[in-house]
Amino acid sequence: MRARITNILATFAASLAVVAPVCAKADPSAERQRELVNLVRQDCGSCHGMTFRGGLGPPLTSEALREKPADTLTATILNGRPGTPMPPWRQFVSEAEAGWIVDRLQKGFLDDAR
Numbered sequence: 001m002r003a004r005i006t007n008i009l010a011t012f013a014a015s016l017a018v019v020a021p022v023c024a025k026a027d028p029s030a031e032r033q034r035e036l037v038n039l040v041r042q043d044c045g046s047c048h049g050m051t052f053r054g055g056l057g058p059p060l061t062s063e064a065l066r067e068k069p070a071d072t073l074t075a076t077i078l079n080g081r082p083g084t085p086m087p088p089w090r091q092f093v094s095e096a097e098a099g100w101i102v103d104r105l106q107k108g109f110l111d112d113a114r
Contacts, residue, residue, distance in 0.1 A: 028097055039092065040101055040109065047085065052109070056085055062108040073102040 028036060041050075049055040058064065065073065077098040080088035089098070101109075 026096065028100055032097070033100075036093070036097060036101060040105075052105075060105050060109070062106055065102075065106045068106075070099065070102050070106065073105075074098045077101060 027033070044057075044060065045052065047055055047057040048060045049057075052060040074095065076086065077093065078088060078090045078095060080086045093101070
């Protein structure tokens, strides 16, 4: 019986490993994308500069972010940076949405969001 439960749990864990990344990569709805674009342009832009070339916070241009690890940038959005003015945004965006924002910023967010 114990071996059977272990097999079931192992199969379930393997299934999650395949399904979870697919679920996490789903783009937000078109309406939510518009809300996120507005959030980034207004809220992020207030510190990172309205053209994202820097201000109180560092630049968020595609050139500045392209080589940075996406998971680190996503964590920064969600958790902020202690000891700096960068606040956590976890209460406003999900992990998937933060990942979507990072992807857009690394690809040139302002180029197609104006």
